[in-house]
Amino acid sequence: MTAVEIQGVSFSYGKMPFIEDLSASFAAGAVTSIVGPNGCGKSTLVKLIDGLYRPQAGRVLIGGRPTLAMRGKERARKVAVLAQASRPPAMTVEALVACGRYPYQCHEGCLGPEDKEHVESALALAGVERFRNHDLRHLSGGERQRAFIAMTLAQDTGIIVLDEPTTYLDIRACHETMQLVRRLNAEMGKTIIMVIHDLDLALRYSDNLMVMERGICSHAGTVDEVLESGAIEHAFGVSIHAVGSSFGRSYSLFPA
Numbered sequence: 483m484t485a486v487e488i489q490g491v492s493f494s495y496g497k498m499p500f501i502e503d504l505s506a507s508f509a510a511g512a513v514t515s516i517v518g519p520n521g522c523g524k525s526t527l528v529k530l531i532d533g534l535y536r537p538q539a540g541r542v543l544i545g546g547r548p549t550l551a552m553r554g555k556e557r558a559r560k561v562a563v564l565a566q567a568s569r570p571p572a573m574t575v576e577a578l579v580a581c582g583r584y585p586y587q588c589h590e591g592c593l594g595p596e597d598k599e600h601v602e603s604a605l606a607l608a609g610v611e612r613f614r615n616h617d618l619r620h621l622s623g624g625e626r627q628r629a630f631i632a633m634t635l636a637q638d639t640g641i642i643v644l645d646e647p648t649t650y651l652d653i654r655a656c657h658e659t660m661q662l663v664r665r666l667n668a669e670m671g672k673t674i675i676m677v678i679h680d681l682d683l684a685l686r687y688s689d690n691l692m693v694m695e696r697g698i699c700s701h702a703g704t705v706d707e708v709l710e711s712g713a714i715e716h717a718f719g720v721s722i723h724a725v726g727s728s729f730g731r732s733y734s735l736f737p738a
């Protein structure tokens with residue numbers, strides 16, 4: 483079953499095409515990482531999925547429906563998108579997580595009993611209950627990222643899209659964040675689509691990979707299929723050596 487489908491999408495920031503005739507699909511119930519060199523269109527693709535950008539050609543489907551046929555709140559009830567890390571707002575963790583309930587609120591913006599239940603559940607799942615009254619600006623990078631992931635959980639969508647979720651995190655926080663992603667997938671059946679720059683993390687924690695080069699999908703499939711294709715080596719100019727199996731495997735990357 484397909485959760486998100488990209489059909490012949492083209493997009494440009496000016497006269498020169500940036501993404502051109504891109505087609506790809508993301509399997510429901512899987513963790514899929516989008517990898518590729520800087521400037522290949524990964525974050526632009528996230529904005530197209532989120533409906534922030536309108537393609538010049540083609541369309542994006544969520545659960546079989548075109549994203550642009552949905553109103554913003556309707557789309558936000560289907561896909562939760564966490565953008566790249568930026569300066570944290572001056573608010574508590576609990577207030578941030580409550581922002582995830584925006585698609586379900588009326589104009590008054592008050593939290594109802596169901597909203598509060600989702601906020602509490604999200605705080606617990608992301609392991610940030612003890613920080614509920616802490617200012618986001620005073621948390622470590624890993625703690626702050628878990629708070630933002632809790633916000634996406636409060637949004638209560640079947641699909642979560644993460645744009646560079648491990649940027650600026652230390653090694654331990656990176657793995658803790660990725661372990662949380664795997665747990666959300668395994669225990670809650672969340673479909674996770676991630677743009678990630680760290681190839682080792684992508685290879686360790688993903689079910690599927692999509693390799694992008696110059697605005698196109700050069701190869702997509704399971705981790706093993708993509709490794710066998712040589713698409714990563716071609717895109718990044720590296721050679722990869724794998725040791726172990728399943729999520730216990732590790733990878734060494736060397737310049738080709």
